[in-house]
Amino acid sequence: MNKPLAQKLGFDEDTMWVHLVDGRTLGVPLAYFPRLLAASAEQRNRYVISGGGTGLHWDELDEDISVEHLLLGHGDRTSSPIAAK
Template sequence: MNNALAIRLSFDEENMWVHLVDGRTLGIPLSFFPRLQNATVEQRARYIFSGNGQGLHWDDLNEDISVEHLLMGYRDTTVTKRQAATAG
């Protein structure tokens, strides 16, 4: 997936918006990633692109997300369903 490279990231109250180099924008529900959902605005803003835009990384939150996996519909699998249900 050569064009699955992130160039910009933004958030609203319910979604993370991943803007790709090829012009697409992915809207990802924050509920897919409880660490991001529970993070402050400041914590969400402290991300870096890893792998030249192939990934998103938040050091403070211990969160790494692959852009390719977002395109495939993956969500956070490191938390239990019970933790995710109580996160909101």
């Protein structure tokens, strides 16, 4: 089985849309990731797709997300998440 690979991201008011290279689109509630939820639209859009599509990274927000874990329904797993505003 091939690993899921991100191609691009999009955002609306409460959802991150992950477009995969195989044509699937995954909608993930921003509430799963408090740093993204609290970030401005400009900050959310300053992402890097890392690992050839296996990861999503926001340097300014200190956020790293595994695409494979998104498909498994995993949210933020940090020990001290930032409270959503």
